[in-house]
Amino acid sequence: MDINQTAKQIVSFIGGKENVAHLEHCSTRLRFTLKNDDLVKKEELEKVDGVIGVRQNVQCQVIIGNDVVEVYKQVQKELGELETTGVNRKKSKQSWGAIFLDFIISIFQPLIPAIAGGGILKSLLLLVSVSGVMSTESQTYQILNLIGGAPLYFLPILVAMTTAKKLNVNQLVAVSAVGTLLLPEMTTLLSSGSTFLGFGVENIAYASQVFPAILTVLFYSQVERVFTRFSPKAIRIFFVPMMSLLITVPIALLILGPLGYNVGMAFSGVIVWLYSHLGWLATAILASVLPLMVVTGMHKAMVPYAVSSMSELGAELLYLPASLAHNIAESGACFAVSLRTKDSKLRSTAISAGISALFGITEPALYGVTILHKRVLYSVMFSSLIGGAVAGIFAIKSFALVGPGLASITMFVDADNAMNIVWAFVTLAISFAVAFVTVLVFFKEQAEISLEKSVDEEFLTSPIEGKVIALSEVKDDVFSSGMVGKGIAIVPETSELVAPEDGEVTMLFDTYHALGFKTANGAEILFHIGIDTVKLEGKYFESFVKVGDKIKRGEKMIHFDLQAIQEAGYDPTVICVVTNQESYQVDSYHVYETVSNTAEVLSISPIK
Incomplete structure (x- = not known):
């Protein structure tokens, strides 16, 4: 990744430096408070090299992953001195609650590195003291303890x-x-x-x-x-x-x-x-919903509570133990996916994301694996529930405000309860094991959508890698209105259209920009590459099939020069619709997500 280029593109696609009112970062995300949220070019932003994903709610969150600090520093250089005085922000129908949450996140998010650093130092000191390596009466210990306690004080x-x-x-x-x-x-x-x-x-x-x-x-x-x-x-x-x-x-x-x-x-x-009303169940429930909270960024609403609890009680009993269960469950799930998948790209993503989650950073796992596969998501939520229940039953306490993981496990060292860190390790082991086994058993790349597939139902995988969008967003009234048929559209990231299911080629335009396809259950599919690309008269297109060919799922059908089509001024969006829609129930999946060729994006069932 070229960090300089990544930073320039990010600033450009969020509306330029003039549109930025405030910038901060967390462990994986750049968090922009913008003057006008409508200026964000989300689709272009998601395609920037180094950007894992984009989420817009109370802030524009650009998910980077482990390189976030380096990208943040470069983005800061691109932005220079922010001019915010006298600016009237234009927000996209944000409620007072959203504005309040933006305010809270902006205050508490920058505090975490200092609090986490001091907290981990104190937990390490506790570990060396209870193990007899250093006496709490020594001046060295006392000085180091004061250093660790300074951020909280x-x-x-x-x-x-x-x-x-x-x-x-x-x-x-x-x-x-x-x-x-x-x-x-x-x-x-x-x-x-x-x-x-x-x-x-x-x-x-x-x-x-x-x-x-x-x-x-x-x-x-x-x-x-x-x-x-x-x-x-x-x-x-x-x-x-x-x-x-x-x-x-x-x-x-x-x-x-x-x-x-x-x-x-x-x-x-x-x-x-x-704890007086729900007991261990509170930790279990919170852990199970954390995947959904982290995806939307709403887990940051827990930070003020955690900071307050840490300052008032000297420990935290709910959010961080629940986070330990969730973080490690994400790791176990990713490693299981890496063993089960046949997709080399997904395998690579799963391994790196699994390592990251093991050390407390879950966004790469969530955006790269979990939310793209429903069975993985359900497995993570179930495993987090079990791990959270264990953490709650044994009432483990955290003594540092940092993402729980293997490297930061000393945050659970308790000078008054030696078993606290033992139960933290038990929570870690159970969360990992349950997630790993559950995903290993239930993960199936070709059946991610439904556990009960009818005999006549066909599931179409994505014919091309890219971002799935609703058909209504296609910039062509004929397709967006549904006149041609029901289906989806995909903003392509690669240049090869492949068969989404076993079937037969029934039609092929001379210009190769459109192709007809019939599935085993009789559904007639039209693939249309780009908007108005018929005007190119076949330039930049190459066909690998002909009418009458019977082909297998994943076989290459059309190759096109994506960059050349874009440079020629054409929208390259690939449209996939069922033309005999009156006879079929058509459902779409993974809309507004970036998918590979293994992700199922359409289900087609005959209407009986």
Whole structure:
């Protein structure tokens, strides 16, 4: 992958750098907050070398995989300094809930590397202490422990930075306002029952708290904007920060801090409620639905809860144990697919994705394997349910906020419970084994759609590799209206049209851009390569079949020069429709997904 070229194309297809309001990244994705979501060219973006997939909901998420950091840095260079002041964002019918989630993700996502790094360091220290390698009384241990605990202690400062960046206000002043709550002298004053202007100030230890910081910066942002608007320009440089601090900090001490503290306590109370009412079942259920949450990016909504739980309780009992079960189930499923598949491309993808999932990164597995094969998805969900149940029954705790996997397993080391990490290993082993065996037994490339296939029902695999789209999106009224027949269209990534099923060639245009095909159950299929490509008069097309030929699934029928057709200004979309549709029930699968020739995309059943 040419990272420079990848970055340039990504920026181009998201609407240019002028369309970017905010950029961050997680372990596998670039996360763009855009000014106008309608400018994204999703199909072109998905074809960029190095891009695994694209998801648009509260943010435009470009899934990169293990090279995300390198691509992120290059994209940053392409974007330069982002201009967000005074911008009115145009969103595609986003609800207030979606806007709120975008705000929360933008605040908490950048925190994870620091929290994860510190957490893993502390868990490694716990491991060496319980194994007797280093005493907890030694100064070396204590210094290293302080280093590991620093990100969590200074969470209010880190949150102030990310919140101020998201709100596009002065980060240093925002940090100063929140930092006041952490001053040793302030802590001493609060503990002695202080008052401010006659009002009592609640004694709260603000270290490790996140919600007081968020509320404080939200309030500060409004105060800053008011004083910036009305302050004379000659004194603005000191007057605005001075007045903002003068008003914000007392309000934070009297109102916002206590309010945020109680919000954090409520978040931590969620886990107590879940365990008191659902017990281990809560972990099992969450683990089973995590594949669907990760695909849509909604798992990030769990991060504020996890951060709050970690800061309030010093551990997390629900999300991270459930994630351990899901991550390892993805790995086991991928390795099983690599053994069962005959598709060399899928095998390669499955092996690399399985390794990645084993170490806690599941997006390559999800987008490259799981969601493309329904039996794999169901197997992963079932295996995650079992693994999550084990984690819940033994109530394993996590002590670091990082993607659970083999490399980060020390996050489950508990100084007060030596069995905690043992049960984590048990969860890992069971999740992997159940997923591996389940997929090994049930995965079948040619029968991914239905467990009960009728005698007359035909399943057509994709005639070409590419992205499946709905027929209604074809830029030709004759096909998009369904006048010719029911079916699908595919935006091709390769140049060879192959037989999707055993059958007979019944028609072949002289220009080779269209071909008729009849399946064993009598369904008549029309393949049409490109829009208006008849005008090319056969140029760039080559046929390997003739009328009357009986061919097998996967045999090459037509070759065309994809690049030349595109350069000539033609849409290369391949259309596949059942022309005698009145006699058949036609169902499509994998719409809006990128598929290989082994994926079944149509089922055709005679109407009886």
